[in-house]
Amino acid sequence: MIELTAEVVVAGAGPTGLMLANELALAGVDVVVLERLSARSGLSKALNLQPRTAEVLDLRGLLGRAEQRSFATVGEGHFAAIPVSYAGWDTRHPYQVGIPQGEVEATLEERLVEQGVTVLRGHELTGFVQDATGVTVTADGARVRADYLVGCDGGRSAVRRGLGLSFDGVEGRGYGVVADVVFRVAPAGVPEQWRSMRNIVASHGAGVFHTLIPLGPPGLYRLGYGDRLRRPADMRAKVTDDEIRQVVRERYGEEVEIEEIRWASRFADDSRLAQRYRMGRVLLAGDAAHIHFAAGGQGLNLGLQDAMNLGWKLAAVLRGRAPAGQLDTYESERRPVAARVMDNVATQSALIPTTAEQRAVRALVTELATLPEVQHHLSGLVSGLDVRYxxxxxxxxxxxxxxxxxxxxxxxxxxxxxxxxxxxxxxxxxxxxxxxxxxxxxxxxxxxxxxxxxxxxxxxxxxxxxxxxxxxxx
Ligand SMILES: Cc1cc2nc3c(=O)[nH]c(=O)nc-3n(C[C@H](O)[C@H](O)[C@H](O)COP(=O)(O)OP(=O)(O)OC[C@H]3O[C@@H](n4cnc5c(N)ncnc54)[C@H](O)[C@@H]3O)c2cc1C
Known part of the structure; x- marks a missing residue:
């Protein structure tokens, strides 16, 4: 059992926790990062950085590093798979950086190590107790006494549960699957490089959708599919190679040949928001505070910006440059941003048609989205560029x-x-x-x-x- 003291304990070394730890270390805060996994999984749910996230990383000199690890520059975003241009925004980065989540994490961890902070892996937070002067955090093989604890421990957050906070929202009816697939013979007509959102996503029939994103190396694609109306009987059942091969055959034809299926995962479309982001000396950020369907490519981006909002405030409070109450502005600024993203995700889900009426609505929105003002509005929603505190x-x-x-x-x-x-x-x-x-x-x-x-x-x-x-x- 290691016994440590710190100013802040960050639970979870996903993108949010790593970004927050970097911000704290930059401000000279003594931070300990506890991570459950003994090694980074290397798997990537997210594949993109939105323009505002690119700006935020640029503020810290990190964008160039991330771009070196990227596999694509995508000249637009999308709203319910309807391409939307960022061109109307005054930004130096009117594009999505195509980068696997694992590479975002590697970039952030590299900088963290340079700042002298090592992620303590294999230490799952199991409990905590807060009192008037600090928080005692218990993890597998470690105990840390700190001034603050931040739960960046993902959608099933032990920190959120430990606080007894509700995680209310909408239980989705549907599901999605993502898989990284190497094709020996790729489907005809799909792009070989990810440059735009055109021909990337398609919806077929009532609630069913398919996506295919080229990941750079020849033949390697991120396959996605799902149904927003129905779930399999067992959501936790492993996605089998047979399931993927069958979906590919049915959707893309018999002539398509799969060489390798690298990994696959099934995910739900629940949308939930933590009741509070702060209780005393314990705070939540990233997926620990909000989860939603992966529409528009926003979740990781939201988490990185939570971290950017919270890091300097925590440092200011710890150094006596701000009263502890300034931490409440973290919740009052960031919780409405997450609620708004959840609303736009719900709208995007509603635009995957299941009825003739919805098909008509989608056709109309697609037409409207060619208008510059509508593009501006929709791209502002998904990019984070329209955030106003x-x-x-x-x-x-x-x-x-x-x-x-x-x-x-x-x-x-x-x-x-x-x-x-x-x-x-x-x-x-x-x-x-x-x-x-x-x-x-x-x-x-x-x-x-x-x-x-x-x-x-x-x-x-x-x-x-x-x-x-x-x-x-x-
Ligand atoms: C299929 C899919 C596709 C997605 N695509 C996109 C996309 O294209 N763009 C986008 O922006 N977002 C996307 N997302 C969302 C994105 O992946 C998440 O929002 C992001 O991972 C959240 O980061 P996080 O650091 O908050 O949480 P996580 O990535 O979940 O990280 C939490 C970390 O905490 C650790 N942990 C958990 N419990 C404990 C504990 N008790 N003690 C210590 N450590 C613990 C975990 O091991 C993990 O390392 C997608 C999500 C899914 C499911």
Missing amino acids: PAPPDAHPATGTRLPDFELEHGYASDLFHSGGFVLLTTEPAPAPHPEVTVAVVPRLPWPGVTRALIRPDGYVASTTGSTEGWIAA
Whole structure:
């Protein structure tokens, strides 16, 4: 049994936990990461980074590393398999990065190790007790005393259950299967490289859908299929090679030949949101706080942005730069974002037609989605670019929105955030409003009439006056 102390224990080294641990380590917080598995599985549910996630990784100098491990750049997103362009957004990254989840995790863990933090593997959190001064976390073979615990331990979160929080939502009726398949003879007409969402997803008949995404190497594809109305009798039953071969034969024809099925998994379409994201010294992030059907490619992206929102706030509270109450803004900002994603996922599910009326609705939405304003709205929903955090009623409309990146004489505005602090962007020289704030004089700001903006470590506008009030303790 190892006995440790830390400022923060992160339970779970999936994408959310690794991102959060990186943010905490960057801020100089003593963090311990406990992971149940003894080695990274290498398996990848998610395959994409949305534009806002690309921006967020860029704020920390991590995007280039992730892109080196990517297998595709996809020039658009999709909403219920209807392609939607990101072109209307002021972003340097109007595309999805095609990258397996395992490679996102590898990128984040590589940076974490460079920051001196090693994931403690083979230590499943089994319980915790919080009191007025901290949390005692018990895991297989380890006990850690810490100031805070964050449950990044996935949809079946032991931390969420330990808090006794409800995980309410909608129990889905359907299911999906994903499998990585190598074809000796691939289906005719499917793209060999993933460049767009066209010809990637198709729905066939009442509620049934199929997807085929090329993963880079010749013949290797991510096969997906499912039914949003019916589930197999045993959802936990292993997906057999015979099942996959049969689906491929029926959908893509007898002439298609499978060389290898690398892995396969069945998943449900339940949608659930944790009742609270914080109880005292224990918080939830990522799938531990929200789960939904994998429509539009959003879950991993949501988790990484939870981590980006929470990391600097926890560090500020631990260093006495903010009252503990600032942690409540993590819930008040991020829980509505997850609820909104769950709504858009429900809408996407409803657009997989099961009746003639729904087919007509889908046809109409497909037509509407060719209009630039509709594209903008739908791509904003799935990309995370439209996230706007609550702001005082008299604040400038930019307050609470993301800073669109822009070029400076040397580099980009995003480079100013690599160290994870607040930045005052100003068009005229100005004194730092607080020792914690870096001042950068820039030729212009992205909002007409705004000459000064205090930007939070996660890239959102704190104020357009430069005031640190409410953000950093005096
Ligand atoms: C089929 C499918 C396809 C998907 N495709 C996409 C996509 O294209 N794009 C997208 O954005 N999202 C997608 N998602 C969603 C995405 O995979 C998840 O949202 C993402 O994995 C959440 O990351 P996380 O770190 O919060 O949780 P997880 O990835 O579940 O990680 C949790 C970690 O905690 C560990 N753990 C669990 N319990 C304990 C414990 N008690 N103690 C210690 N460690 C523990 C686990 O071993 C794991 O390593 C998909 C999901 C599915 C099912």
